[in-house]
Amino acid sequence: MNVAVVTVGDELLAGRTTDTNATWLCEQLADRGVTVERVTTVPDRVGDIARVVNEYRAAYDAVIVTGGLGPTHDDVTMDGVAAALGRPMTEHDDALAWLEDHGYSRDDLTTGTAELPAGGRALHNDVGVAPGVTLEGVYVLPGVPAEMKAMFERIESDFSGQPVYREVVVADEPESALLDRLTTLRKRYDVDVGSYPGDSVRITLESTDEETVVAAAAWLRDRVDRE
Structure with missing residues (x-):
């Protein structure tokens, strides 16, 4: 909808x-x-x-x-x-x-x-x-x-639709340094990716499949610097 x-x-x-x-x-x-x-x-x-x-x-x-x-x-x-x-x-x-x-x-x-x-x-x-x-x-x-x-x-x-599952990964790196990893992430997992810079970078991952978004978040957390 x-x-x-x-x-x-x-x-x-x-x-x-x-x-x-x-x-x-x-x-x-x-x-x-x-x-x-x-x-x-x-x-x-x-x-x-x-x-x-x-x-x-x-x-x-x-x-x-x-x-x-x-x-x-x-x-x-x-x-x-x-x-x-x-x-x-x-x-x-x-x-x-x-x-x-x-x-x-x-x-x-x-x-x-x-x-x-x-x-x-x-x-x-x-x-x-x-x-x-x-x-x-x-x-x-x-x-x-x-x-x-x-x-x-x-x-x-x-108002109803298919539930969307969401995970957030916070990276303590410049957004520009994350581009290659985010590109790889998109190729490996069918998720929507948002990137929001500030003091750190908030990366949101969304999918209608809960297992996929959880796996994608775990993969990314292992590959970014975190506070």
Whole structure:
């Protein structure tokens, strides 16, 4: 299963808010064996949201969108997703009923709170107010991290893939000195290799076969200088 993550918000692009949602979602998806192919941030503009969502839903198994939910003037994510899917925005009976059951009367709610793309399944917000939605492989979640995480728990079973096993080897050598050994490693073992230099070099080995990645890590540890 492959997925794209789209985060929405002018404040993200301006650097005023750190995009922790994308990092958290990528971790959750990777743990479930799902491959994240794209992480994209777009501004609070209907056209940009619609264009990116439409492109990604054609290319990937699912698209997760976070941010820009609610009834205020700059919360335009639902409108963008509705445009991408060719659906009108309508008041969602299930979303409204759930909010009323949880203490919000119609008079309490700002106009538009329960409006979702027509035909979508409402994703109820256990931590906040604004509902999310899922429709045609697109999942729309809030931008507030606590709300996003709680809502993701409602849909996490929709995301699964083949488990990926991972080992990390730390080498106390320059990265350039390791190139020949990493080339040999790739030839001997069917693993994905990542190399991340710093004070030392972190080498990550990944495979869908646990025995292979364990053997590859053991082989490499015997051939690098370690602290």
